[in-house]
Amino acid sequence: xxxxxxxxxxxxxxxxxxxxxxxxxxxxxxxxxxxxxxxxxxxxxxxxxxxxxxxxxxxxxxxxxxxxxxxxxxxxxxxxxxxxxxxxxxxxxxxxxxxxxxxxxxxxxxxxxxxxxxxxxxxxxxxxxxxxxxxxxxxxxxxxxxxxxxxxxxxxxxxxxxxxxxxxxxxxxxxxxxxxxxxxxxxxxxxxxxxxxxxxxxxxxxxxxxxxxxxxxxxxxxxxxxxxxxxxxxxxxxxxxxxxxxxxxxxxxxxxxxxxxxxxxxxxxxxxxxxxxxxx
DNA sequence: AGCTACTCCTGGTAGC
DNA sequence: TGCTACCAGGAGTAGC
Numbered sequence: 214x215x216x217x218x219x220x221x222x223x224x225x226x227x228x229x230x231x232x233x234x235x236x237x238x239x240x241x242x243x244x245x246x247x248x249x250x251x252x253x254x255x256x257x258x259x260x261x262x263x264x265x266x267x268x269x270x271x272x273x274x275x276x277x278x279x280x281x282x283x284x285x286x287x288x289x290x291x292x293x294x295x296x297x298x299x300x301x302x303x304x305x306x307x308x309x310x311x312x313x314x315x316x317x318x319x320x321x322x323x324x325x326x327x328x329x330x331x332x333x334x335x336x337x338x339x340x341x342x343x344x345x346x347x348x349x350x351x352x353x354x355x356x357x358x359x360x361x362x363x364x365x366x367x368x369x370x371x372x373x374x375x376x377x378x379x380x381x382x383x384x385x386x387x388x389x390x391x392x393x394x395x396x397x398x399x400x401x402x403x404x405x406x407x408x409x410x411x412x413x414x415x416x417x418x419x420x421x422x423x424x425x426x427x428x429x430x431x432x433x434x435x436x437x438x439x440x441x442x443x444x445x446x447x448x449x450x451x452x453x454x455x456x457x458x459x460x461x462x463x464x465x466x467x468x469x470x471x472x473x474x475x476x477x478x479x480x481x482x483x484x485x486x487x488x489x490x491x492x493x
Numbered sequence: 494a495g496c497t498a499c500t501c502c503t504g505g506t507a508g509c
Numbered sequence: 510t511g512c513t514a515c516c517a518g519g520a521g522t523a524g525c
Contacts, residue, residue: 214518272519293519294502310503329502331519370495379520387518477497478518499523507515 215292217384218427226442228267238316246312248333258336271383289335296332347383362413365405373401374476393419455481
């Protein structure tokens, strides 16, 4: 499932092929992909616009648009579980799970492919309409150790659901949350307000290191869905410490990795390196 | 405030 | 072999 490193990889790869292009035609193979405005109105908002930049915020990608040099809104997208973006010649046959196609003025097309139909597209005048409630970027300058320590203390939530909460910090999903908690030696059910400054510091460092390392390897292709827009699988799944490693030895201490369910998500821990909090 | 359950979806897979 | 049942989960929502 695309999380921050996967979306970052995707944005980097499609950027070079999109910036400077004009959207010649839009086809919604499955209209439900249009979150706002609905259906054909989304397509109409895009046709004729020029792409000036492509960037990422949390797990969203953003395509900035202009008309005659004037701002013309933004195409915002979320790949959710199984979404992918890639660019191919417009003459190619779209695959069976293609949900949207943006045909460009150079004979290429951007495809939004999404077997599970959870992915969505928005066209908005102001990106804050979609991105406004997101927490800070974990690799950005606002995500400091003191900020995280204070944020953890201000809440009284289990660490895992808090880290998955996009309004707390933007971009972490199930995989990288499990990886970061393991790297920090913290149990996913630890209450956020129970961390001392040293533990908060370990978590801060773990989040940043895990995300940076995953970006360097172009994300993770644990499931069958994710490929970069250039068709390569990511490489970070080979580095997983706990995710999907149930029963295998912890790389740190050799104890078997166990799986539990936290916040309705499969959750992977080393029971020795991540001791369960006392009480509940 | 924060928890759980439910919803949206469908490819992949375990079990028979 | 072929069928069924269930699982995965990001995020929104409802209810406690």
